[in-house]
Amino acid sequence: MFDCGFGIRDIHQRLKRVGCQPEELDAVFITHEHGDHANGILPLAKRYGIPLWMSNGTFQGMGKDFSEVDLNFCRDGDCIEIGSLKVTAFTTSHDAREPLQFHLTDGVSKIGMLTDTGQVTPHIQRELSACHLLLLECNYDEGMLRTSHYPEHLKRRIRSVYGHLSNDDAASFLMEVDRSCLRAVVACHLSQNNNLADYARKAIEEAVSRHGIQVMVADQENGTDWIDV
Ligand SMILES: [Zn+2]
Ligand SMILES: [Zn+2]
Structure with missing residues (x-):
């Protein structure tokens, strides 16, 4: 999943609508610290033990306590393998600390x-x-x-x-x-x-x-x- 601006109840409903459960999420990537992208992620990651990926700047910008969370850092150019997917981060031009966006491929x-x-x-x-x-x-x-x-x-x-x-x-x-x-x-x-x-x-x-x-x-x-x- 990419970004999590909604609260936990909302996320449950939205995942359910597409036939998914939070336990099935292998990772969540956070693009930047603005509330519409990051507000709901901490309670979700804590409750379900979901690994998180974000830039160091986004982590600093959020200013939250991530102890107990499987937190991983990525930066422009990094390619991260999540199951059969390869996710690549790239820098964007936005008023956040270190904003990233992503593209992903399954090889096809x-x-x-x-x-x-x-x-x-x-x-x-x-x-x-x-x-x-x-x-x-x-x-x-x-x-x-x-x-x-x-x-x-x-x-x-x-x-x-x-x-x-x-x-x-x-x-x-x-x-x-x-x-x-x-x-x-x-x-x-x-x-x-x-x-x-x-x-x-x-x-x-x-x-x-x-x-x-x-x-x-x-x-x-x-x-x-x-x-x-
Ligand atoms: Zn923004
Ligand atoms: Zn936004």
């Missing part, structure tokens, strides 16, 4: 994740080349953010190179990345105040749908079903 298919980055660096673009499935941040619609009630400093933070990707940023990335293997894109990490699922879908579809690539939008309540890649 490659899945890439990219959320919580204010820009797509050449390094990120290389790491996410030739994915079969991409989970891609579509955080905000430019127009909605411009007219939203958010204070100016928060708008600047979201738009900055250490903030988040807009729908248009995500679409530009998709037009530039090596998508020779790409079968599906899941738009995710949509802002509840500054985006609409239809806007995110439209931006991503304009970038890739003519290439026969399936487009889905994950909403915060329901996520997505299992996806075959």
Whole structure:
């Protein structure tokens, strides 16, 4: 599992919905210390003895007591084997201590994740080349953010190179990345105040749908079903 922003009861329900139990988790990777990614992890890891992986910076940023937890550190470029999967960490551009995102492969298919980055660096673009499935941040619609009630400093933070990707940023990335293997894109990490699922879908579809690539939008309540890649 990647990230755990929800409380333990919520996680139980969400795992159950996809036919899983917490005891079955072999590892949880935490991308960075922000609450929507890390808030629920400590009680879950403690209760079920689940191994955790995160950067040292994320550990420092969380500032929590991890004694009794099987805590492992990883950094940009590390490749970690979890069962039959190889999980690779790469650095992103975000206002956290040492944020990472991940791609993983079973030797046949490659899945890439990219959320919580204010820009797509050449390094990120290389790491996410030739994915079969991409989970891609579509955080905000430019127009909605411009007219939203958010204070100016928060708008600047979201738009900055250490903030988040807009729908248009995500679409530009998709037009530039090596998508020779790409079968599906899941738009995710949509802002509840500054985006609409239809806007995110439209931006991503304009970038890739003519290439026969399936487009889905994950909403915060329901996520997505299992996806075959
Ligand atoms: Zn986030
Ligand atoms: Zn964040």
